[in-house]
Amino acid sequence: xxxxxxxxxxxxxxxxxxxxxxxxxxxxxxxxxxxxxxxxxxxxxxxxxxxxxxxxxxxxxxxxxxxxxxxxxxxxxxxxxxxxxxxxxxxxxxxxxxxxxxxxxxxxxxxxxxxxxxxxxxxxxxxxxxxxxxxxxxxxxxxxxxxxxxxxxxxxxxxxxxxxxxxxxxxxxxxxxxxxxxxxxxxxxxxxxxxxxxxxxxxxxxxxxxxxxxxxxxxxxxxxxxxxxxxxx
Amino acid sequence: xxxxxxxxxxxxxxxxxxxxxxxxxxxxxxxxxxxxxxxxxxxxxxxxxxxxxxxxxxxxxxxxxxxxxxxxxxxxxxxxxxxxxxxxxxxxxxxxxxxxxxxxxxxxxxxxxxxxxxxxxxxxxxxxxxxxxxxxxxxxxxxxxxxxxxxxxxxxxxxxxxxxxxxxxxxxxxxxxxxxxxxxxxxxxxxxxxxxxxxxxxxxxxxxxxxxxxxxxxxxxxxxxxxxxxxxxxxxxxxxxxxxxxxxxxxxxxxxxxxxxxxxxxxxxxxxxxxxxxxxxxxxxxxxxxxxxxxxxxxxxxxxxxxxxxxxxxxxxxxxxxxxxxxxxxxxxxxxxxxxxxxxxxxxxxxxxxxxxxxxx
Numbered sequence: 001x002x003x004x005x006x007x008x009x010x011x012x013x014x015x016x017x018x019x020x021x022x023x024x025x026x027x028x029x030x031x032x033x034x035x036x037x038x039x040x041x042x043x044x045x046x047x048x049x050x051x052x053x054x055x056x057x058x059x060x061x062x063x064x065x066x067x068x069x070x071x072x073x074x075x076x077x078x079x080x081x082x083x084x085x086x087x088x089x090x091x092x093x094x095x096x097x098x099x100x101x102x103x104x105x106x107x108x109x110x111x112x113x114x115x116x117x118x119x120x121x122x123x124x125x126x127x128x129x130x131x132x133x134x135x136x137x138x139x140x141x142x143x144x145x146x147x148x149x150x151x152x153x154x155x156x157x158x159x160x161x162x163x164x165x166x167x168x169x170x171x172x173x174x175x176x177x178x179x180x181x182x183x184x185x186x187x188x189x190x191x192x193x194x195x196x197x198x199x200x201x202x203x204x205x206x207x208x209x210x211x212x213x214x215x216x217x218x219x220x221x222x223x224x225x226x227x228x229x230x231x232x233x
Numbered sequence: 234x235x236x237x238x239x240x241x242x243x244x245x246x247x248x249x250x251x252x253x254x255x256x257x258x259x260x261x262x263x264x265x266x267x268x269x270x271x272x273x274x275x276x277x278x279x280x281x282x283x284x285x286x287x288x289x290x291x292x293x294x295x296x297x298x299x300x301x302x303x304x305x306x307x308x309x310x311x312x313x314x315x316x317x318x319x320x321x322x323x324x325x326x327x328x329x330x331x332x333x334x335x336x337x338x339x340x341x342x343x344x345x346x347x348x349x350x351x352x353x354x355x356x357x358x359x360x361x362x363x364x365x366x367x368x369x370x371x372x373x374x375x376x377x378x379x380x381x382x383x384x385x386x387x388x389x390x391x392x393x394x395x396x397x398x399x400x401x402x403x404x405x406x407x408x409x410x411x412x413x414x415x416x417x418x419x420x421x422x423x424x425x426x427x428x429x430x431x432x433x434x435x436x437x438x439x440x441x442x443x444x445x446x447x448x449x450x451x452x453x454x455x456x457x458x459x460x461x462x463x464x465x466x467x468x469x470x471x472x473x474x475x476x477x478x479x480x481x482x483x484x485x486x487x488x489x490x491x492x493x494x495x496x497x498x499x500x501x502x503x504x505x506x507x508x509x510x511x512x513x514x515x516x517x518x519x520x521x522x523x524x525x526x527x528x529x530x531x532x533x534x535x536x537x538x539x540x541x542x543x544x545x546x547x548x549x550x551x552x553x554x555x556x557x558x559x560x561x562x563x564x565x566x567x568x569x570x571x572x573x574x575x576x577x578x579x580x581x582x583x584x585x586x587x588x589x590x591x592x593x594x
Contacts, residue, residue: 129320132283137333137380138310147332151323 003206010207011214022208026215029192032100033168036107040115040163043108045156048119049145063120069113078176081106085177098179100190106173111163118162122155123148154231161227165220171198193219234259234388234420235280240289242275249275251444252289257422257437259294262414264431265424267441268467273424274317276441277390280422281314293388310337313381317393319373321365326357329365329376333384351379355409371402378409382419389413391423395430403430410434428468432456440464461589465510471558472511475591478503485583493554495531497586506591515585516559518549518569519578532580533557537573540566551579 014022051062083089085096085105096102126148134144149156171194174180178190180199191199193216200209235257242250249272257263265273278284280291282298282305291298298308313333322329330348339347352358355375360368365376374394381389391410395403411434413419425431431438432452439449448460459465465473476490478501486499488509501507521534535553542548547566549559557579561569571577 127318127320129316129318130322132278132314132316133320133322133377133380134332135283136281136309136312136314137384138306138336140306140336143336147322153323 004210007206007210011211014208014211015214019211022211022215024186024189025191025193025196025212026219028100028186028189029168029194029216030219032103032174032192033107033164036104036167037111037160037164039104039108040111040167041160044112044115044119044159044163045149048116049123049149051116052120052123053145053148063117066113066117066120070117072110072113074110074170074172075176076172077106077110078173081109081173081177097177098181098190100178100187102177103174103190103192106177107167107170110170110173111166114166115159115163118159119156122152122159125155126151157227157230161223164223168219169194169216171195234261234294235263235422236290236292236295237276237280238290238292240276240279240291241287242272242279242284243287249444250279250286253441253445254289255439255446255449257420259420260414260418261436262410262421262423262434264435264438265422265441266426266428266431266438266467267424269426271441272444273426273441274392277314277392277422277424280388281312281390282309283314310384311386312388312390313384313386314390314392315374315377315381315394317396319370319377319397321368321373321376323366324364325361326352326363326365326368326376327361330379330383333380337384347383348379351383354382354412355379356405369402371398371405374398374402374406375409378406378413382413382417385417387420389419389421391421393424393426396426407434428456440467442467458587459510459589462508462510462591465508465587465589470510471513472509472516474509474511474555474557476507476509478505478507486588488588491554493533495533495586496583497588498583499586499588501588501590507588508591510587510589511557511581511585513548513558513560515581516557517580518551518559518561518565518571519580520569520571521576521578530580530582531586532578534576534578537571537575537577539573540571551577553579 051059081102085091085094085102130151131148134147139147174192175195175198178192178195180195181190183189193212197209197212200212237253237255239252239254240250241252253276265276267273275284279286293308293311296308300308322332327348330351331344334344334347352360355378357372357375365373368376395406398406407430410421410423414421423434435452437449438452438455439446440455442463447464448455456468459468459470462473474490476488476495478486478499479489480487481499481501481503484498485496486501488495488497488499488507495509497509499507533553535551538550538552538556540547540549543560545563546560547563549561549566551557551559559579
C-alpha cells in the first residue's frame with residue numbers, strides 16, 4: 001500500500017517537473033494517435049456517408065460486419081499490419097516495421113470500423129424532415145451531403161473522440177508493429193504511453209507507470225471535455 | 234399550374250393514391266382536406282419529388298416533373314415546401330432562411346437583403362442571430378415558411394403546416410399564407426385535416442378520401458353540396474338519413490324514410506335511393522303546440538333523447554323514428570324549456586336538405 005502511495009507522489013513529481021522522458025513519450029502518443037484519428041476520419045466520414053445514403057445489394061450485411069468489427073482485438077490488427085509490412089510481407093520493401101508510421105497505420109485500421117459505424121449512426125440520426133427540407137430547398141447531391149453532415153457535426157465529433165480514445169489507449173497493435181523502441185531521434189522512437197506503461201510495470205518502475213497512466217487518463221479526459229464544450233457552445 | 238393525371242402510389246401492399254386526377258390553377262390556393270391516412274401528405278410529397286409515383290403523371294407549369302439531372306433540379310427549385318413537423322437546421326435563424334439561396338449561389342449581399350425582408354414579413358425581424366432550435370414551434374414554422382418563400386417559388390406546398398401549433402400561431406400562419414398568395418401570386422397547395430382551415434384559406438378544396446378526390450369544388454360547394462355520403466360525413470354534416478324518393482316534381486321531392494316523409498330539394502327521380510344530408514344548424518326545435526309558421530316546412534314530431542353542451546351551444550338529439558341532431562344556443566334551449574323525454578317538433582325547410590345518391594361513390 002505504501003508503495004502505491006509513494007508511486008503516486010513520485011508520479012506527481014514527474015508530471016509537475018515535466019520530466020523530459022515522460023513528456024516525450026506523452027507527446028509521441030498524442031501525435032501518433034492524432035494523425036491516425038485524422039486519417040481514419042478522412043476515410044470513415046465519406047465511407048459512412050456513402051454507406052448510409054447509398055443503395056446497393058448487401059448494404060445491411062456490410063453495416064452488420066462493420067458493427068462486428070467494433071470489437072476487433074488490437075493484437076489482431078497488429079498482427080495483420082505486421083504481416084503486411086514485415087520484411088517478407090507484400091509491403092516489406094517500404095521498411096515501415098517498427099516506425100511511428102506503422103503505428104499510425106495500425107491505429108487507423110483499428111479505429112476505422114467504429115468510426116465508420118458511428119458516422120453511419122450519426123447521419124441516419126438526422127431528422128428525416130431535415131433531409132426532406134434540404135431536398136425540397138433544391139440542394140444538389142453534394143450540397144445535400146454537406147448539409148446533412150453539418151447537421152450531424154456534433155455526433156460526428158463524438159465519433160472522432162471515440163476513435164481518438166480507442167487509438168491512444170490501445171497497446172497490442174502499437175507494441176507489435178511499433179516495437180516500443182526508444183531511439184535517440186524523436187520520430188524514430190516508437191515508445192508511446194501504453195507501451196511504456198507495459199514496459200515500466202514489468203520492470204517494477206511503478207511510479208513512472210502511474211505517472212504515464214495519469215497522463216493518459218488526463219489526455220482522454222481533456223479530449224472529451226473539449227468535445228463536450230464544443231457541443232454545448 | 235399543377236396537373237395530376239391518374240397519379241397512383243402504394244407502399245408495399247398498401248395503396249395510398251388511386252389514380253388521382255386534379256388541376257390546380259396558377260395563383261390559386263387549393264386545399265387538400267381529408268381524414269388522416271387519406272394520402273394528403275403522399276400527394277404533396279410526390280409533387281415535391283420526395284417520392285416517386287407508381288403510375289400517372291404530374292406536370293408543373295406544363296412540364297412533366299418526372300425527369301432526371303439538371304431538369305429535375307430546375308423543376309424542384311420552382312417549388313417550396315413546408316412540412317407538418319416544425320424543423321430547423323442547427324444554425325441561426327438567418328442561416329436557416331438563407332439555405333435555399335445559398336444552394337442557388339445567390340450573392341451574400343442579396344441573401345442579406347432577402348432574408349431581412351422575409352424575417353420582416355414573418356414578424357421575426359431582429360431574430361437573425363438566434364439559434365433556430367430555441368424558437369417555439371410556431372416561430373419555427375414561420376421560419377420554415379420564410380425559408381421556403383425566400384427563393385420565390387412559383388408553387389408553395391404546405392403539408393398540414395399548423396397541425397402541431399397553438400391557435401395564435403395557426404392564425405399567424407394562415408394570415409401569412411393569404412398574404413403570400415395575395416402579394417406574390419404564389420400557387421399554394423395546402424393539406425389539412427382541419428376542414429375549416431380549408432374553408433378559411435382556399436379558393437378551391439379537394440376532398441381526398443381513400444386515395445382519391447371524392448369531390449373538388451369551391452368551399453361553398455363542398456360544404457353545402459357534398460357529392461357523397463362520405464364527404465358529407467367528413468365535412469361535419471351530422472344528419473345523414475337514407476330514404477327512397479316517392480314523389481318528384483317542380484324541384485321538390487318527397488322522400489320516404491321508414492314511413493316518415495321528408496320534403497327536399499332533389500334532382501332524383503321516383504324510386505331512387507338517396508341519402509339526405511341536413512346540417513344540424515338548420516334544424517329548429519319547437520314545442521308540439523306549434524307556434525310559428527310551418528307552411529311548406531318539414532315538421533316531424535319526436536322525443537328528446539339528449540341535450541348535451543357543446544361550447545356555447547347545446548346539441549339536442551331527437552328521435553323522430555330516426556335520430557336527428559340539432560344545434561341550438563343555450564338561450565334557445567332555456568326559452569323552449571325542453572328536457573329529455575319530452576315531445577317536440579323538429580322543423581326545417583326543404584332547401585336545408587341536400588340529397589345525394591345513396592350508392593357509394
